[in-house]
Amino acid sequence: MELEFFKAEHEALLDLSRRLLAALKEPADPALAHELRGAMNRILVGHLAKEDRHIYQQLRQHEDTAKITARFEEELGGLAPIWDLLMSDWPQERIAAEWQAFGAAVRQVLALLAERARREEEELYPLLVRRWSDVA
Numbered sequence: 255m256e257l258e259f260f261k262a263e264h265e266a267l268l269d270l271s272r273r274l275l276a277a278l279k280e281p282a283d284p285a286l287a288h289e290l291r292g293a294m295n296r297i298l299v300g301h302l303a304k305e306d307r308h309i310y311q312q313l314r315q316h317e318d319t320a321k322i323t324a325r326f327e328e329e330l331g332g333l334a335p336i337w338d339l340l341m342s343d344w345p346q347e348r349i350a351a352e353w354q355a356f357g358a359a360v361r362q363v364l365a366l367l368a369e370r371a372r373r374e375e376e377e378l379y380p381l382l383v384r385r386w387s388d389v390a
Contacts, residue, residue, distance in 0.1 A: 257379050260309070263301045264371040270294045271364045278357040284350035291360070295341055298367075302334050305374075309382055319381050326378055330370040336363055 274290040277283055313323040340363050349356045 257382065260301070260305060260379070261375060263297055264375065267294060267297055267301065267367060268371060270297070271367060274360060275364065278360060282350070282353040284346055284353065284356075287349055287356070287360075288346040291341070291344075295337070298337060299334075309374075309378065312385065313378070313381060316385060319385060322381060323378070326373070330366075330373065333363075333366055333370055336366065 270290055270293055274287060274294065277286045277290055310323055310327065313319040340359060344356055344359065
C-alpha cells in the first residue's frame with residue numbers, strides 16, 4: 255500500500271480537525287460538531303486499522319525498526335481507544351448540553367491526532383521507505 259494514500263488520509267483528517275476546531279467557537283453548533291466528528295470517525299477508524307496492518311506490522315518484523323515502532327506504539331498508539339471514548343461518551347445531546355466540556359475533550363484528542371500524523375510522516379514513514387529500498 256502506498257504511503258501517499260496514508261498521507262492523503264492524514265490530510266483529510268487534519269482538514270476535518272481544523273473545521274471541527276473552527277466549529278467549536280461560539281455560537282455553539284452541536285449539530286455541525288457532531289457531523290464533523292462523524293466524518294472524522296468514518297476515516298479515522300479504518301485509517302488506524304490499515305496503518306497497523308500495513309505499516310506498523312511490517313516495521314515490527316525487522317530488528318532495526320522494531321524498537322522504534324514499539325516506541326511509537328507506546329507513545330502514540332492510544333489514539334484509537336481515546337477516540338472511541340470520545341465517540342461513545344459524547345452523543346449529540348450531551349454535546350449540546352456540555353458544549354465547553356466537549357470542546358475541551360475534542361481539542362485534546364485532536365492535538366493527539368495531529369501529533370501522531372506529524373510524527374508518522376516525519377519519523378515512521380521514512381523508516382518504511384528505507385526498509386522498502388533495502389529490500390529492492
